[in-house]
Amino acid sequence: MNDKKSQLMSPARRKVLKATGAAIISAPYISRSWASVTEINMLAWYGHGEPDVVAEYEAANNVKFKPKYYAGGDNMLALIAQSPPGTYDLILSDAEFVQQLNAAGYIEEMNAADYPFDDMLHEDFTKFPGHWKDDKLFSMMLRGGHLGVSYNTTAVTAEEASSYQCFWKPELKGKVGHFDWHLPNLGMMSLYDGNGASLWDLDDDKWKKLQETTTSLRPQVGGFFDYGGTFNSLKNGEMLAMCGIGDWITGVLEKDGAPVASVIPKEGGIQFTESYSIGKGSEKADEVKKFIQYMMSPEGQVKSAQMAAYPGFCVTKAGRAKLQEVDKQEAMRSHQIEGMANDPIALINEGRIHYRDIPQQQTLEDWNDYWSEYKNA
Amino acid sequence: MARTNFSGFATTWRMPIIVWQVLFFLGPLLFMIAMSFFLVKNYRMVEAFELKNWEKMLTRGYFWDSYILTFWLASLTTAVTSLLAFPASFALAFKVSPSVRRWALFFLIIPFFTSYLVRIFSWYVILAESGVVNALLAHIGLGPYTMLNTKFGTLVGYMTLTLPLVVVLQTFALANIDRNLVQAAHNLGCSPARAIYAVIVPLAKTGLIVAALFCFILSFGDFVSPYYLGGSKPPTLPILIIDTTKSGQQWPRAAVVAVVMMLTLISIAFAALALAYRKRASR
Numbered sequence: 001m002n003d004k005k006s007q008l009m010s011p012a013r014r015k016v017l018k019a020t021g022a023a024i025i026s027a028p029y030i031s032r033s034w035a036s037v038t039e040i041n042m043l044a045w046y047g048h049g050e051p052d053v054v055a056e057y058e059a060a061n062n063v064k065f066k067p068k069y070y071a072g073g074d075n076m077l078a079l080i081a082q083s084p085p086g087t088y089d090l091i092l093s094d095a096e097f098v099q100q101l102n103a104a105g106y107i108e109e110m111n112a113a114d115y116p117f118d119d120m121l122h123e124d125f126t127k128f129p130g131h132w133k134d135d136k137l138f139s140m141m142l143r144g145g146h147l148g149v150s151y152n153t154t155a156v157t158a159e160e161a162s163s164y165q166c167f168w169k170p171e172l173k174g175k176v177g178h179f180d181w182h183l184p185n186l187g188m189m190s191l192y193d194g195n196g197a198s199l200w201d202l203d204d205d206k207w208k209k210l211q212e213t214t215t216s217l218r219p220q221v222g223g224f225f226d227y228g229g230t231f232n233s234l235k236n237g238e239m240l241a242m243c244g245i246g247d248w249i250t251g252v253l254e255k256d257g258a259p260v261a262s263v264i265p266k267e268g269g270i271q272f273t274e275s276y277s278i279g280k281g282s283e284k285a286d287e288v289k290k291f292i293q294y295m296m297s298p299e300g301q302v303k304s305a306q307m308a309a310y311p312g313f314c315v316t317k318a319g320r321a322k323l324q325e326v327d328k329q330e331a332m333r334s335h336q337i338e339g340m341a342n343d344p345i346a347l348i349n350e351g352r353i354h355y356r357d358i359p360q361q362q363t364l365e366d367w368n369d370y371w372s373e374y375k376n377a
Numbered sequence: 378m379a380r381t382n383f384s385g386f387a388t389t390w391r392m393p394i395i396v397w398q399v400l401f402f403l404g405p406l407l408f409m410i411a412m413s414f415f416l417v418k419n420y421r422m423v424e425a426f427e428l429k430n431w432e433k434m435l436t437r438g439y440f441w442d443s444y445i446l447t448f449w450l451a452s453l454t455t456a457v458t459s460l461l462a463f464p465a466s467f468a469l470a471f472k473v474s475p476s477v478r479r480w481a482l483f484f485l486i487i488p489f490f491t492s493y494l495v496r497i498f499s500w501y502v503i504l505a506e507s508g509v510v511n512a513l514l515a516h517i518g519l520g521p522y523t524m525l526n527t528k529f530g531t532l533v534g535y536m537t538l539t540l541p542l543v544v545v546l547q548t549f550a551l552a553n554i555d556r557n558l559v560q561a562a563h564n565l566g567c568s569p570a571r572a573i574y575a576v577i578v579p580l581a582k583t584g585l586i587v588a589a590l591f592c593f594i595l596s597f598g599d600f601v602s603p604y605y606l607g608g609s610k611p612p613t614l615p616i617l618i619i620d621t622t623k624s625g626q627q628w629p630r631a632a633v634v635a636v637v638m639m640l641t642l643i644s645i646a647f648a649a650l651a652l653a654y655r656k657r658a659s660r
Binding site: 174 | 420421438439498507508525605607608609611621623
């Protein structure tokens with residue numbers, strides 16, 4: 001019996017020994033192949049380092065992204081400030097913070113000739129505010145998105161949503177949500193006050209009026225939410241209108257079949273702009289440059305537009321054309337087709353879009369202080 | 378005269394917890410206190426000894442609004458949870474077999490196996506206007522009621538966190554009571570209600586107060602429930618900490634809020650423990 005057992009066992013044992021031997025012999029090659037993968041430390045909003053965006057590039061170029069995600073420009077600046085130089089190779093930043101990144105010496109100069117500036121969809125994108133200093137390029141615009149009135153289409157009509165006034169609609173009492181960040185919310189209220197292009201540049205009177213306008217909205221407000229909360233409350237119908245967001249959230253829900261939409265009201269909308277910079281002291285600047293070039297290529301622009309975490313529009317002509325070719329549905333949903341109503345580029349041309357900025361005459365702290373008071377009101 | 382003997386063996390075994398507490402509680406606590414006097418320049422903390430952060434936070438109306446709200450909600454949760462938990466704990470301690478008690482305690486611990494955040498998000502499905510509770514109420518012609526993004530929602534979240542723990546702690550406290558004393562009360566003519574009030578509660582006082590204290594501490598410091606079920610409307614102190622750090626990276630100001638919270642909790646804890654271990658005045 002024992003003999004039989006040992007006979008039955010021995011082939012398996014031999015196999016195990018063979019496999020182990022093979023593994024030991026090939027181990028140096030495996031480790032060598034692992035070692036050749038270049039790791040790129042990325043600092044970005046959530047989603048930019050996820051497989052749906054970078055996996056294809058990683059496989060083709062033998063690199064591996066190690067993303068560190070942040071929420072908000074302040075958070076990003078703090079993370080860089082608290083890390084040794086060279087920690088982050090690639091930095092994705094909101095455009096309004098590029099200037100501060102540059103002023104603090106956190107990013108490398110880039111060579112404009114490496115990027116498709118002659119193919120940008122709008123002239124503004126070629127010399128985007130803060131991205132250049134003394135005619136030197138420090139950041140490359142990757143994508144954008146527009147913020148306006150986001151609403152549940154079963155509770156608010158498209159006509160009502162064409163003005164921020166709809167947030168005060170009596171039927172929406174307790175059903176208006178805020179994305180919990182003062183900048184886009186107060187920016188929108190500033191537009192509603194009629195400040196137009198000078199929405200961030202408010203003197204004392206205008207700042208006071210903005211606070212009064214915003215405070216008058218407080219009885220309508222059902223809650224203050226982060227990304228997850230905003231997403232859920234719109235999805236389950238707890239909130240029927242949302243201030244401070246745009247297609248970057250409703251787009252994801254819309255694709256999922258939820259009855260929500262975002263429009264740019266007549267008072268105007270705000271554009272968030274995301275740009276790539278090369279971290280100061282990065283030893284992988286060439287690899288990073290190659291990746292940014294990929295993201296600016298038609299294929300990369302499509303990846304960015306389709307990003308699962310939150311959509312954004314293409315900023316190059318070739319990227320837009322490619323999106324229309326490979327994903328017509330998304331191009332139509334996000335109005336990225338010439339001649340469509342609410343085409344993001346047409347909206348900019350019509351002067352209805354204002355680039356997100358930081359307060360000019362007050363500090364961010366002033367705005368945040370008021371925001372805390374508002375939440376407690 | 379009693380002589381205290383130094384035991385190297387005992388001290389060696391006590392050292393890890395002492396070192397742990399010094400490294401990961403006392404050290405960070407002292408650093409947090411120091412940090413509340415630091416300044417922030419260009420998103421970077423600069424070592425300083427300035428009272429600006431304290432002055433800034435303590436003179437803001439919204440800080441005190443948040444403080445009162447947080448204290449009130451934590452107190453309400455403690456009262457409601459303790460009252461709701463007591464009948465269940467009483468039954469587990471006195472009315473069921475040891476085997477049933479063991480199973481019940483096991484089931485009370487099970488919720489802690491899953492993430493608190495996941496449990497809180499699951500309440501969305503139950504409390505939403507199109508959720509389970511409103512669907513059931515609709516059958517009897519009631520509702521829909523708004524429960525999410527309200528103080529009620531926050532309370533539900535706090536109780537999700539604390540109720541199982543309070544039941545467990547109360548059960549242990551009640552189960553350790555000498556049954557002979559309860560029996561003696563009955564034999565001497567005590568009604569069941571009086572026996573609970575005059576005998577059982579005083580005997581389990583320490584455990585009951587400790588359970589309530591845990592409930593208060595956990596609720597007072599919880600960020601998840603007031604944010605996700607209360608809609609941050611209005612914000613509690615933990616939310617205020619997050620808000621403060623988000624804008625301008627004002628960690629020193631957030632430290633002021635945190636230190637005030639710690640002082641409050643330490644005061645409450647000392648008061649509760651003093652009450653728990655206070656001996657009855659002899660008559």
